[in-house]
Amino acid sequence: xxxxxxxxxxxxxxxxxxxxxxVLSRLERRGLKLIGLKLMQMDEALANQHYAEHVEKPFFxxxxxxxxxxxxxxxxFEGANAVQxxxxxxxxxxxxDATPGSIRADFGVDLGRNxxxxxxxxxxxxxxxxxFFESSELVSWDRDVEGWIYE
Ligand code: DAT
Ligand code: MG
Numbered sequence: 001x002x003x004x005x006x007x008x009x010x011x012x013x014x015x016x017x018x019x020x021x022x023v024l025s026r027l028e029r030r031g032l033k034l035i036g037l038k039l040m041q042m043d044e045a046l047a048n049q050h051y052a053e054h055v056e057k058p059f060f061x062x063x064x065x066x067x068x069x070x071x072x073x074x075x076x077f078e079g080a081n082a083v084q085x086x087x088x089x090x091x092x093x094x095x096x097d098a099t100p101g102s103i104r105a106d107f108g109v110d111l112g113r114n115x116x117x118x119x120x121x122x123x124x125x126x127x128x129x130x131x132f133f134e135s136s137e138l139v140s141w142d143r144d145v146e147g148w149i150y151e
Contacts, residue, residue, distance in 0.1 A: 004082040005035070005138075007128035009117035010073040012066065015039075019107055020073050023116055026103055027077060030089055031149040036076030036129075036138045042068045049131055059112075066112060074132045080150060083125055086118040 010023050028034060042050070047064045054060050077086060091102025095114050098105035107115045119125035129138070143149075 002122070003078065003080055004122045004125060005076060005078045005129055006083045006086050006119040006122075006125040007117070007132060008075040008077060008086060010075070011113075011115055011117060012070040012072050013113045014107070014115040015071050015073060017107075017115075019115060023103055023107070024073070024075060027075075027086060027089060030085060031079070032077040032082055032085060033079050033141075033143055034075060035078045035140070036074070036133050038074050038133075038137070039071050040074060040132075041071050044068060046131060050128060062112060076129055076133060076138055083119055083122055087120065090116050090118050 008024075008027065010020050014020060014023055024034075044064060047067050048055055051060065051063060051067070054063065079085070089103060091098030091104035093104075093114065094111045095104045095108035096111070098108075100106065103116050104114045119128050
């Protein structure tokens, strides 16, 4: 069991639609531990860094316009298998393909408005967290209920 850290974004569509609490609540109640949280707006430079793997793709200009269009919430979660737990709580990239019960299925209908981002590997998690948070903004804390969440 490996402790991982992962970046979650409630994207500008989720913020505009008033879904911040519901999205974070689903991750929190699943058992993921929050270690960082902020409301902010991405600029183009950060969008280029965050989505470096997509910069050359035809959909990138639209993605960059969308992701920089308004405030988003950046959250850091930590725990055993945190990356995979967030990814499967989010659901597939396209809400059309996402399993009902997942965040993207329950809150979205369109690929370009899929409400939430989650890092795709532990390495991406570390890389992305460094883009969004100073190390002093990530809080190391002991959760009293840990033994009721992990055996
Ligand atoms: P994910 O967000 O599930 O990690 P990704 O990294 O492949 O998916 O893509 C990043 C975001 O870019 C995705 O959440 C929505 C958008 N996107 C991906 N593929 C797209 C496409 N073919 N057309 C339009 N937007 C796309
Ligand atoms: Mg991705």
